[in-house]
Amino acid sequence: MFENNVFKVDLNDYTKKYILAMFPYPSSSGLHVGHLRNYTIADAIARYYRLSGFNVLFPIGLDSFGLPAKQYAIKTNNHPKNFTLTNINSFKIQLKKLGFSFN
Structure with a gap:
């Protein structure tokens, strides 16, 4: 949705x-239920204000x-640069599928 400037x-x-919701750190294989809880709450607030006529900026970062x-690099015996780029892409796909209204 954010690609279409909705x-x-x-x-x-x-x-x-x-x-602004918390920024996830891409040092795991994906989002967990804590991320989803916080993003769902923040998304509901952002949508409420949009429907109330406010111009809402709701960014996301990592x-x-x-x-x-x-710690994840040590655990997986992998350089942080390698898994970070892969996990960022995975997180973006997951967030997009969940339909949050990030800008």
């Missing part, structure tokens, strides 16, 4: 809201650095 935001609109990436 949730495009006019940054000059004074009725804007900014909603936290690809730090201790979780290092």
Whole structure:
């Protein structure tokens, strides 16, 4: 949906809201139920404000650095760069299938 600009935001609109959910760290094979819980709550809030006439910016990003990436690299005996790019792609596919309204 976000590829078709369904949730495009006019940054000059004074009725804007900014909603940010936690960034997942792509140091596992996929999203878990904790991610889904938090994104579902944030998505419901973003949709509520959109339906209330607000111009909502609801971005998503990935936290690809730090201790979780290092621990996963050690656990899988793989360089962080290798699995991070693969897992980011996997996370994007999962998030897209779930239909969240990220910008």
